[in-house]
Amino acid sequence: MASIEEFKQEVRSWVDENLPAELRVGNRRDLPGEPLGRWIQALASRGWITPQWPTEYGGGGLDRKHAAALMAELRAVRAPIIGSFGTSMLGPTLLEFGTEEQKQEFLPPISRHEIKWCQGYSEPGAGSDLASLQTRAALEGDEYVITGQKIWTTGADKADWIFCLVRTDPDASKHDGISFILFPMHQPGVEVSPLRLIDGSADFSQVFFDGARAKAKHVVGPVNGGWTVAKRLLQHERSTDGGSEGGITGAMKETLVDVVKREVGLEAGALADPAIRQRLAAQEMEARALSLTMRRAGEEARAGQTTRDIGSLGKYRWANMVKNEQDIAMTALGSQGLGWEGPGFEDGQLERTRAWLSTRADSIWGGTNEVQLNVIAKRVLLIPE
Amino acid sequence: MGLILSEDQLILRDMAKSFCDEKSPVERMRALRDTRDETGFTRELWKEMGELGWIGILLPEDVGGADMGYAELGIVLEQCGRVLAPEPFVSTVLLGGNAILLGGSEPLQKDLLPDVCSGDRILALAFQEQGRFAPYAVETRATRDGAGFRLRGEKQFVLDGHVADQIVTVARTAGQAGERDGLSLFVVDATTKGVAIQRTQMVDGRNAARIRLDDANVDSERVLGEIDGGADLLDPVFDRATIGLCAEMLGSFEEAFERTLEYLKTREQFGVKIGTFQALRHRAAHMFGELEFARSIVRDALSSIDDGRDDVAECASSAKARCSDVAALIGGEAVQMHGGIGMTDEEEIGLFFKRLKAAEFTLGDATYHRDRYASLRGY
Ligand SMILES: Cc1cc2nc3c(=O)[nH]c(=O)nc-3n(C[C@H](O)[C@H](O)[C@H](O)COP(=O)(O)OP(=O)(O)OC[C@H]3O[C@@H](n4cnc5c(N)ncnc54)[C@H](O)[C@@H]3O)c2cc1C
Numbered sequence: 016m017a018s019i020e021e022f023k024q025e026v027r028s029w030v031d032e033n034l035p036a037e038l039r040v041g042n043r044r045d046l047p048g049e050p051l052g053r054w055i056q057a058l059a060s061r062g063w064i065t066p067q068w069p070t071e072y073g074g075g076g077l078d079r080k081h082a083a084a085l086m087a088e089l090r091a092v093r094a095p096i097i098g099s100f101g102t103s104m105l106g107p108t109l110l111e112f113g114t115e116e117q118k119q120e121f122l123p124p125i126s127r128h129e130i131k132w133c134q135g136y137s138e139p140g141a142g143s144d145l146a147s148l149q150t151r152a153a154l155e156g157d158e159y160v161i162t163g164q165k166i167w168t169t170g171a172d173k174a175d176w177i178f179c180l181v182r183t184d185p186d187a188s189k190h191d192g193i194s195f196i197l198f199p200m201h202q203p204g205v206e207v208s209p210l211r212l213i214d215g216s217a218d219f220s221q222v223f224f225d226g227a228r229a230k231a232k233h234v235v236g237p238v239n240g241g242w243t244v245a246k247r248l249l250q251h252e253r254s255t256d257g258g259s260e261g262g263i264t265g266a267m268k269e270t271l272v273d274v275v276k277r278e279v280g281l282e283a284g285a286l287a288d289p290a291i292r293q294r295l296a297a298q299e300m301e302a303r304a305l306s307l308t309m310r311r312a313g314e315e316a317r318a319g320q321t322t323r324d325i326g327s328l329g330k331y332r333w334a335n336m337v338k339n340e341q342d343i344a345m346t347a348l349g350s351q352g353l354g355w356e357g358p359g360f361e362d363g364q365l366e367r368t369r370a371w372l373s374t375r376a377d378s379i380w381g382g383t384n385e386v387q388l389n390v391i392a393k394r395v396l397l398i399p400e
Numbered sequence: 401m402g403l404i405l406s407e408d409q410l411i412l413r414d415m416a417k418s419f420c421d422e423k424s425p426v427e428r429m430r431a432l433r434d435t436r437d438e439t440g441f442t443r444e445l446w447k448e449m450g451e452l453g454w455i456g457i458l459l460p461e462d463v464g465g466a467d468m469g470y471a472e473l474g475i476v477l478e479q480c481g482r483v484l485a486p487e488p489f490v491s492t493v494l495l496g497g498n499a500i501l502l503g504g505s506e507p508l509q510k511d512l513l514p515d516v517c518s519g520d521r522i523l524a525l526a527f528q529e530q531g532r533f534a535p536y537a538v539e540t541r542a543t544r545d546g547a548g549f550r551l552r553g554e555k556q557f558v559l560d561g562h563v564a565d566q567i568v569t570v571a572r573t574a575g576q577a578g579e580r581d582g583l584s585l586f587v588v589d590a591t592t593k594g595v596a597i598q599r600t601q602m603v604d605g606r607n608a609a610r611i612r613l614d615d616a617n618v619d620s621e622r623v624l625g626e627i628d629g630g631a632d633l634l635d636p637v638f639d640r641a642t643i644g645l646c647a648e649m650l651g652s653f654e655e656a657f658e659r660t661l662e663y664l665k666t667r668e669q670f671g672v673k674i675g676t677f678q679a680l681r682h683r684a685a686h687m688f689g690e691l692e693f694a695r696s697i698v699r700d701a702l703s704s705i706d707d708g709r710d711d712v713a714e715c716a717s718s719a720k721a722r723c724s725d726v727a728a729l730i731g732g733e734a735v736q737m738h739g740g741i742g743m744t745d746e747e748e749i750g751l752f753f754k755r756l757k758a759a760e761f762t763l764g765d766a767t768y769h770r771d772r773y774a775s776l777r778g779y
Contacts, residue, residue, distance in 0.1 A: 276779055286779050289771075295779065296770040300697075300718045307696035311403035318404055328689050385682070392681035396688055398664055400676055 016077075019084050026088040033057040034094050041093045055097055059127040064097045065106060072110075072118055073126030079317075100132040100170070101125035105178050108248045112195075112236045121197070133200070134252075135165040135179030135222065136245070142167075143386050145180070146189045146242060150224060152181035152196060154231065159183070159196060161204070161227040167380075171207045171220040174200050178248075179229075184239050195241035195248075198229035214372035215355075252381045253330040267370065268363040271298065271340050278347040294343050298336070305332050323395050331387040334378040341371035403699050409475055416454075416479035423448070424485045426748050432486060433605035439563055440607040441486045447519035455493060456517030459501060463509055464517035469706040470640070474647035474698065481651025484755050486606050488522055489648070490762070491560035494641035496523025499568045499585060503624035503633040508587065512566060524564035526555040526588075526611050527634070533764040535634060536580050540613060542571035548620050549573075549586060551594075551613040559762075561609025562599035565590055569613065574628050583630035587622040588613075604758035605751070639716035642763045643701040646719040649759045650698050653691050653726055656734045656752040660684070663738055680737060687733055690726045697722050714776050721769035724760045731756035 017025065035050050058064050061075060066082040068074020077085065089096060106125050109118055124130040141148040150163025161181060171177070176199050184192030200207070204227035209217040236244040269277075275295050279286050286292040309329050315321045344367045345352040352368050354360035360368075378384040392398050405413060423445055432440060449455055457473045459465025466472075477489060493516075500512055500523070515521035530537055540553025551571050561567060567588045575582025588595060594616035600608050625633030664675030664684060674680060701715035709715075731753040735742040738749050764772070 272777075272779060281779065284778070285775065292774045292779065293767065293770045296774040296777070297721070299777065300721060300770075300773065301693075303718065304693040304697050304722065307403060307700050308693050311696050311699070314402065314404045320404060325692065328685075328692065332689055332693070388682040388685040389678070391685035391688060392675075396661060396681075396684055398661070398675040398681055398684065399673060 016081060019080060022081055023084050023088055026085055029061075030088065030092055030094065034092065038095055039093045040095075042095050046095060051095065054095065055128050058097060062126060064128055065102050065122075065126040068106065068110065068122065068126060072122035073124075074122075097128055099125070099128065100134055100178075101130065102128075104134065104248050104251045105132050107251045108178075108244060109235065111247065112244050114232075116232070117197075117235065130176055131170060131174045133168050133171045133174035133177050135168055135171075135177045137167045138164060139166050143383060145245070146193065148180055148182060148193065150179070150181050151185065152183050152194060152229065154183075157231045159198075159229045159231060159234075161196075161198070161224045161229060163224050165222040165224075167210075167219050168207075168222045169219045169380075171200070171222050172209050172217075176200060177222070178235075180241060180245055183241075187239060190242045192239055193241040193245065194238050195235045195244040196229050197233040197235065198227060202227060204228065212373070213375065214369045216369075216373065249382065250324065250326050253326040253387070268366055271295070271344055274344050274363070274367065275347045278349070278351070291343065291346060294339075294346075298339055298343055301332075301336050301339070305329070305336060308332075325391075325395060327382070327387040327390040328395070330381060331378075331384050331391070334384060337377050338374045341367065341374050345371050402703065403696060405471075405475070409471060412472060413475045413479065416476050417482070419452070420479045420483045420485060424480075424483045426484050426751060429484045429486055429605060430748075430751065436601070440560070440605075441488060443519070445485075446487050449487060450517055450519030455489075455519055456513070458493065459497070459513055459517060463513035465513070470643065470702040471699075471706055473644060474702040477644055477647040478651035478654075481648040481653075482655040484605075484652065484751055488560040488563075490641065490645055491525065491558075491564065492516060492521075492523040494644040495525035495559070495637065496564070496566065496568050498637045498640050499525055499624050499633065500587065502636055503585060504587070505621070508621065508624075512587070521566065522560060522564045523566050523568065524558050524561045524609070525568045525570070525637070526558040526561060527570040528557045529553070529555060533761070533768055534578075535638060536583065536631060537577050538570050538572050538583060539577045540569070540571040542573050542584055542586065542618075545617065549584075549618050549623075551586065551588065551616045551618060553613050555611040555613070556600075556608075558609045558611050560607060561611055562597060562607050564609075567595070567611065568624065569611075569618075570630060570634065571613075580631045582628050583634065584627045585624040585630045585633060586618045587624060588616060588618050592616045592618070602758055604755040606755075606758065635713070638763060639712050640705060642716045642720045643698070643705065643712075645759060645763055646694075646698045646723040647702065649723045649727060649756065650694055652752055652756055652759070653694060653723075653730050656730050656749065656756070657687055657691055659749055659752075660687075660730075660734045660737050667739075674737075683733060683737075687730055690722075690729055694719075694722050694726045714773060717764075717769040717773040717776065720764055721766045721773065724764075724766035724769065727756035727760040728766075731760075 034054060037047060038050055038054055062070055062073055063075050063085060066075035066077045066085050070076040102125055106122060109121055136145060138148050138150060150161065150165065152159040152161045176197060178197050181194055181196055182192050183194040204225050206223040207220045209220045211217045275286065275291060279288050279291055312325050348364055348367060351360060351364050354365055354368060393400060453466035454476050456465030457468050461467050480487065480489065497516055500509060516523060527535065529539060540551065542549040542551050551569060553571065567590055569586050569588045570583055571586060572582050573584040590597065594614040596612040596614065598610045600610055602608055661684060664680055665673060667674045697719045701719040704712045704715040734749050735753050738747065741747045742749050
């Protein structure tokens with residue numbers, strides 16, 4: 016493999032060729048479709064959407080250091096980073112638990128960002144207490160027939176496939192009768208009904224299954240042994256955001272520091288409001304402490320110095336941090352942060368208002384803050400229950 | 401050092417840990433306090449630490465030092481923090497020693513530092529003149545007098561000032577209290593005429609001093625750094641000392657947290673272990689997070705010095721802001737979660753609580769350091 020420096024050089028010139036200026040704005044929602052499509056194809060052709068996956072499944076075959084260098088280079092030019100439920104959650108889980116046939120079938124399309132996946136975990140009666148889920152899957156020949164309901168399913172209205180937790184043995188105890196299964200969304204017996212969120216978006220849905228079908232060979236891991244697979248996927252989910260990034264959200268039109276400086280103003284070089292100045296300093300320190308901590312945890316694990324998993328800590332602190340960023344922005348904006356739409360507000364201000372609303376979800380999805388604290392107390396601190 | 405310890409550093413840590421456990425259990429610190437020990441620490445132990453190379457860990461070999469880095473010093477300090485060892489690292493190594501190392505002429509270093517490394521000479525830095533940390537709020541005056549200077553003023557909270565042989569003293573050669581310009585640093589021999597030292601016993605069992613300078617004379621060879629430009633020396637000294645102090649605090653956090661966690665797992669009420677109560681579990685989990693964050697920040701700050709990075713000042717303030725907050729959190733929660741026994745003098749957790757409060761205020765509290773960080777960041 017090329018030295019890190021050579022590799023970075025290679026990435027830089029490749030980026031120069033493949034990334035148009037209009038895309039160098041970070042992970043924004045309103046990116047122009049056609050250049051974005053070409054960028055995704057270019058990344059996929061190198062396997063760089065999933066840089067650490069083996070090349071045989073469409074990955075980049077890079078080791079951790081080269082993958083980190085790639086990401087650093089991409090972030091440095093504010094390139095859109097392409098990620099999905101497939102790349103960050105299902106893919107790593109399949110690499111660990113999938114059969115060879117399942118890997119061949121599902122991983123390459125994920126690595127090309129072709130198939131959209133959604134996560135069918137939560138149900139109306141099974142949120143934090145996920146293992147109490149009731150959606151049934153009954154074997155009929157070489158297919159499972161699925162009946163029940165999921166809720167809060169992000170992206171269900173746009174998804175091609177779902178990875179879903181279903182009860183395959185209703186008589187077994189709570190954790191023992193669950194299977195992890197994959198099936199297509201576009202089929203009779205699947206009905207999607209979007210839900211509107213407090214930020215005005217409708218990213219997630221209720222999903223109703225009434226005789227939907229899944230191939231028996233698409234059960235990942237053992238039948239009735241899906242809980243282990245499900246938990247491992249949750250670890251990946253928690254580490255995606257809590258872990259790797261940890262920084263002040265990069266995708267806003269303006270950085271938090273700029274917003275606060277503009278709205279609050281400087282007097283003799285210092286923010287005019289000393290209280291908000293303290294909060295901003297604390298926020299920057301927190302962002303750095305989080306990313307250092309997750310980096311250290313990774314280094315310690317690789318050096319064999321620890322076996323404990325602090326992914327839950329990362330998720331919990333990350334959620335608080337991103338929420339706090341918007342809280343500070345809102346305080347700085349005052350009534351200019353209270354606009355919903357229409358004239359009287361700048362785009363950057365409206366964007367902050369919506370971000371303040373949408374980030375409330377970050378301490379709920381993927382396990383609420385309270386659940387993460389439960390996990391830390393039990394699994395990391397080993398306090399008996 | 402990176403964020404994790406190397407093989408050699410792990411060995412040093414284990415060695416420092418067994419040394420501290422064996423020679424300096426918390427009872428030793430308690431005994432020093434209860435007997436109102438004149439020194440406030442154990443000279444023999446300090447000399448042993450000197451023999452191990454710990455006192456001169458930062459200093460070059462030609463003055464008897466071990467020429468290692470902050471990573472190593474941090475490892476030692478962390479272990480000292482675990483057992484609340486009151487030996488004079490902050491005063492002699494981090495403050496006084498650093499001032500002489502970073503600002504002293506070669507002859508002065510050669511003259512003073514070898515005895516520091518061996519543990520025979522104790523140093524102090526006399527800067528503070530008011531309750532709250534404010535490095536430039538110095539009124540003490542130094543006026544030229546023949547070949548030297550005459551110092552006049554009053555200092556407080558001079559750590560280990562009651563036993564220091566040489567007191568690095570910050571005085572104003574120009575300007576007004578509060579101004580950054582116009583400060584100068586002098587190495588004042590404690591036996592100098594006109595130097596009156598009053599020991600002050602602190603809440604954490606350690607000692608500091610009030611020092612009156614009544615026209616005390618000091619030779620111009622004993623100036624550190626530049627006349628009027630003392631702040632350029634003081635700032636890096638404070639940054640380094642702050643980061644070192646944070647490493648010591650980290651050790652006290654760990655120990656106080658572990659003891660509290662152990663208590664949650666053993667103490668029973670309502671027929672169950674108190675650790676089964678979710679209110680306590682969540683607070684313990686949160687404390688654990690703060691402890692881990694503090695550890696990352698402290699390690700990063702230590703390496704910012706060793707690697708010669710240009711963000712040492714930001715790292716120092718980031719570390720101390722965090723550690724001061726964590727000191728209040730872990731110290732307070734440790735007492736609370738112990739219940740009534742946590743309030744007794746007999747239970748050691750209270751000793752941690754008090755040491756953490758003292759450390760919280762030493763070299764600037766969280767508000768001070770967030771404020772400074774904001775200034776460094778340009779807002
Ligand atoms: C934006 C968003 C996207 C989501 N996307 C998906 C998705 O794609 N797929 C999917 O399957 N799910 C998704 N979810 C669902 C999410 O995983 C659940 O909302 C979450 O697990 C909480 O479950 P619940 O909503 O039923 O809340 P509940 O579990 O009912 O919790 C209500 C409150 O009680 C607290 N609580 C519950 N149990 C405990 C306990 N043991 N100790 C202390 N406090 C407790 C919770 O912390 C919370 O504050 C999403 C949620 C959001 C907000």
